[in-house]
Amino acid sequence: MNLKDLGKELDLKENCLFKELLEFFSGKKAKKIIAFRCESGIYDLSRKIPEDCKEVEAIFLDTSEGLEILRHSAAHIMAEAVKKIFPTAKVTIGPAIEDGFYYDFDYERPFTPDDLEKIEKEMAKSIAANHPFIREEVSAEEAKKLFLKLNETYKLEIIDDLGEERVSLYKHGDFVDLCRGPHLPSTGYVKAFKLTSVAGAYWRGDETKPMLQRIYGTAFASEKDLKKYLSRLEEAKKRDHRKLGQQLDLFSFSEEAGPGMPIFHPKGALVRTILEDFEVREHLKRGYEIVRGPRLLRQELWKRSGHYDNYRENMYFTEIDGQVYGLKPMNCLSHMLIYKSKLRSYRDLPIRYFELGTVNRHEKSGVLHGLLRVRQFTQDDAHIICRPDQLQEEIIGVLKFVHDVMSIFDFEYELEISTRPEKSIGSDEDWDRATSALTNALEFLGLEYDICPGEGAFYGPKIDVKLKDALGRKWQCSTIQCDFTLPERFDLFYVGEDGEKHRPVMLHRVILGAIERFMGVLIEHYAGAFPTWLAPVQAKILTVTEAHNEYARKCYDILRNSGLRIEMDLRNEKLGYKVREAQLEKVPYVLVVGEKEIEAKGVNVRLRGGKNIGFKTLEEVIELIYHDMDEPFKHGGMSYRYLY
Numbered sequence: 028m029n030l031k032d033l034g035k036e037l038d039l040k041e042n043c044l045f046k047e048l049l050e051f052f053s054g055k056k057a058k059k060i061i062a063f064r065c066e067s068g069i070y071d072l073s074r075k076i077p078e079d080c081k082e083v084e085a086i087f088l089d090t091s092e093g094l095e096i097l098r099h100s101a102a103h104i105m106a107e108a109v110k111k112i113f114p115t116a117k118v119t120i121g122p123a124i125e126d127g128f129y130y131d132f133d134y135e136r137p138f139t140p141d142d143l144e145k146i147e148k149e150m151a152k153s154i155a156a157n158h159p160f161i162r163e164e165v166s167a168e169e170a171k172k173l174f175l176k177l178n179e180t181y182k183l184e185i186i187d188d189l190g191e192e193r194v195s196l197y198k199h200g201d202f203v204d205l206c207r208g209p210h211l212p213s214t215g216y217v218k219a220f221k222l223t224s225v226a227g228a229y230w231r232g233d234e235t236k237p238m239l240q241r242i243y244g245t246a247f248a249s250e251k252d253l254k255k256y257l258s259r260l261e262e263a264k265k266r267d268h269r270k271l272g273q274q275l276d277l278f279s280f281s282e283e284a285g286p287g288m289p290i291f292h293p294k295g296a297l298v299r300t301i302l303e304d305f306e307v308r309e310h311l312k313r314g315y316e317i318v319r320g321p322r323l324l325r326q327e328l329w330k331r332s333g334h335y336d337n338y339r340e341n342m343y344f345t346e347i348d349g350q351v352y353g354l355k356p357m358n359c360l361s362h363m364l365i366y367k368s369k370l371r372s373y374r375d376l377p378i379r380y381f382e383l384g385t386v387n388r389h390e391k392s393g394v395l396h397g398l399l400r401v402r403q404f405t406q407d408d409a410h411i412i413c414r415p416d417q418l419q420e421e422i423i424g425v426l427k428f429v430h431d432v433m434s435i436f437d438f439e440y441e442l443e444i445s446t447r448p449e450k451s452i453g454s455d456e457d458w459d460r461a462t463s464a465l466t467n468a469l470e471f472l473g474l475e476y477d478i479c480p481g482e483g484a485f486y487g488p489k490i491d492v493k494l495k496d497a498l499g500r501k502w503q504c505s506t507i508q509c510d511f512t513l514p515e516r517f518d519l520f521y522v523g524e525d526g527e528k529h530r531p532v533m534l535h536r537v538i539l540g541a542i543e544r545f546m547g548v549l550i551e552h553y554a555g556a557f558p559t560w561l562a563p564v565q566a567k568i569l570t571v572t573e574a575h576n577e578y579a580r581k582c583y584d585i586l587r588n589s590g591l592r593i594e595m596d597l598r599n600e601k602l603g604y605k606v607r608e609a610q611l612e613k614v615p616y617v618l619v620v621g622e623k624e625i626e627a628k629g630v631n632v633r634l635r636g637g638k639n640i641g642f643k644t645l646e647e648v649i650e651l652i653y654h655d656m657d658e659p660f661k662h663g664g665m666s667y668r669y670l671y
Contacts, residue, residue, distance in 0.1 A: 046072035062086040071209040089248040098123035100211040101246040107202035108149035119181040127245035143222045157215030158199040219253035220246040268550035269397040287395045287402030294563035315381035320361020326351040333452045337485040341388045358384035362410040363517045371521040377413035398547030405542045411534040422468035429505045435659045438494045445482035453512035461509035462488045486512045496552040504540040556613040560656040565592045567614045569605045571621035579620045
């Protein structure tokens with residue numbers, strides 16, 4: 028909407044408010060507008076239209092930006108309710124997050140599920156009262172006096188950190204909060220909300236600071252959308268990889284071993300081995316060379332790379348023979364040393380080094396989460412060292428690699444380019460060149476992408492691949508980072524066609540990312556029911572009675588020798604009980620052996636979902652399972668028949 032055309036009607040010189048623009052929309056549309064965007068940002072309806080505002084865009088409640096405003100407002104309503112029920116609780120911060128919101132409180136005890144019910148009821152009262160959200164700008168000193176009077180000491184710290192002369196406050200009912208906004212016109216706009224959980228969280232993520240109580244919630248534009256989300260949340264709980272990991276005997280954690288250190292059991296280790304074997308084959312096909320570097324490297328090397336200055340809080344250090352060594356959080360340094368081990372010609376490039384490298388990162392205990400966030404993990408890490416004129420082609424090759432692999436696992440994905448962060452190394456020119464190379468590759472392939480300002484690695488911009496699982500949740504796995512800086516720091520060069528030294532470019536990239544994290548994502552994506560090629564046990568032989576055990580053993584030997592992963596259940600238990608157990612273990616094929624099967628020289632086959640497909644000879648079973656294993660790879664004409 029162009030304000031110039033509306034200038035006379037609005038009389039902009041008289042401090043016109045954004046809510047006056049609602050008259051230019053139909054009644055139904057106007058009711059769904061909660062804010063406006065103009066060149067300088069997003070504004071509440073009650074704020075004045077800035078004098079330099081030329082174009083405005085309405086923000087509706089059911090859009091992504093509208094939902095963010097809705098959820099942030101709901102967080103304020105929740106904080107108001109907590110303060111009414113628990114007056115001694117201190118408020119800290121309460122942002123909107125993807126699919127919801129949270130607010131952190133300093134309170135003497137953890138909140139309980141019963142507390143959440145009380146808080147929800149109090150929130151409903153505030154919503155029914157339809158209190159307007161009122162914005163006020165005051166000096167920082169005035170704000171500090173107000174929050175000191177309210178004994179909200181965390182707000183005082185935030186104001187000091189802002190370092191601004193004036194700050195904005197938002198008030199609804201009796202509750203006031205320090206906030207930039209924007210907010211809904213009133214509390215009554217919150218029609219569908221739910222508080223979902225409570226967790227502990229350190230103030231500002233610092234383990235040396237107080238432990239707070241974080242209440243999570245969500246809000247949607249309609250009750251229908253909320254119910255749909257809560258249903259998805261229940262399904263996500265059933266798919267929780269930590270729960271399924273225990274149920275399927277894949278992995279465990281032990282306090283004796285230490286937090287964030289997963290221990291893989293035989294079945295989990297087998298799934299991991301299959302994934303890694305798959306990775307090795309795919310990389311070799313694409314011209315990568317397998318390398319391995321040490322876990323410990325001298326501190327001087329980490330200083331030279333910039334990791335010591337920019338990443339050391341996430342690293343572990345130890346001393347050996349009076350020398351300080353760093354346990355590697357990344358694999359790139361060894362790969363550069365391999366490159367430097369001999370003279371390279373322009374004809375040698377590109378060189379693609381691949382390593383399933385185990386790394387360690389000091390993650391804070393509050394963010395550790397099953398396999399999804401650990402302190403030790405293995406990356407399918409590769410570094411491509413190439414000439415500048417080869418850069419775009421190499422990025423395109425990686426993007427195609429990502430596409431091929433993710434289609435095998437039935438993942439859709441979105442792409443983002445993350446640009447230079449505040450804490451970084453390298454020149455502006457190098458950052459511009461690297462960002463342009465990533466952008467050009469995406470545009471060459473006609474791929475859509477979003478920009479994430481300031482989210483790049485400290486040494487270069489990157490393309491992040493966000494996978495979407497069966498429930499529509501997004502997971503960060505693959506990444507492609509373009510780096511002109513580290514080749515400069517490590518004096519990497521190649522001899523060009525002109526006989527002179529030239530500087531190569533380096534791509535850091537992972538496809539699956541951390542193997543542990545990817546396994547956690549896969550478990551939840553498949554709800555523990557791995558596709559047959561990846562399942563640790565592909566078929567289980569069950570006997571009707573102990574009289575059939577000898578024949579079952581013969582079947583086991585034949586199927587095992589054919590390369591299939593087979594187990595037997597020869598216990599003296601009822602068949603129905605054994606079938607249910609096999610289904611809980613998510614085994615793709617259940618092979619039942621009784622008198623009829625012995626006579627006909629075969630087995631009765633049941634599928635994981637419960638369908639009984641009847642009698643099959645062992646030759647038919649082998650072909651059936653092999654066909655199922657090959658199915659995900661058909662698009663590439665490949666066959667993966669693993670022998671474990």
